[in-house]
């Protein structure tokens with residue numbers, strides 16, 4: 001179970017998140033929503049330790065991630081696909097995957113198995129192993145960034161607006177991977193702005209407003225709560 005309790009965090013003097021609480025269960029897609037500037041990306045960064053917690057806890061199966069140095073957070077089971085993807089654009093697809101594998105299983109057979117699994121999940125990447133990441137389409141880059149994060153075999157997968165700016169067929173491919181990961185028992189925490197994209201996908205929605213919890217919706221509350229959700233987001 002992944003649980004954030006009373007998290008207060010920000011940048012230097014600027015406190016952005018105030019006493020935020022959030023849960024993401026294994027086998028569920030939890031969607032974090034909020035208007036521009038509400039603090040969604042900051043929350044993702046705080047989970048990764050890239051933004052320091054001033055107060056509160058960030059727990060994954062009993063480990064307090066907020067107490068760890070940032071480089072140890074992935075090793076405790078958190079895969080992060082940041083907004084903008086942050087690939088090594090001069091390196092090839094294969095090299096980017098190798099880097100992901102470097103943080104994953106140590107034995108050669110396990111690494112091969114993980115790599116093969118990624119290529120099964122994203123067959124388009126298999127056709128482009130020698131291509132430089134910077135020359136991939138936006139959707140392919142998103143696939144590569146997701147594959148790289150999954151090489152760690154995370155328990156929690158963080159995706160920050162993964163389908164932003166992608167064409168419909170790519171959006172569908174990314175959506176299917178999220179569903180597969182959920183069905184394999186990962187806790188998926190997704191930042192998404194578009195209500196239409198999450199009404200069916202989400203098992204739970206947490207809305208934040210100006211860095212604070214606004215409202216949570218469980219699966220049965222989502223469809224009846226659509227108008228309130230739209231009001232929160234101003235759409």
Ligand SMILES: Nc1ncnc2c1ncn2[C@@H]1O[C@H](COP(=O)(O)OP(=O)(O)OP(=O)(O)O)[C@@H](O)[C@H]1O
Pocket residue numbers: 011014016034035036037038039040041042043
């Ligand atoms: N490095 C930084 N230093 C200072 N303030 C920052 C920094 N990064 C973000 N902020 C501020 O933190 C607030 C929350 O930003 P954040 O990117 O977390 O919002 P968001 O909900 O992800 O927004 P969007 O939907 O536009 O991506 C904003 O007011 C932003 O200006």
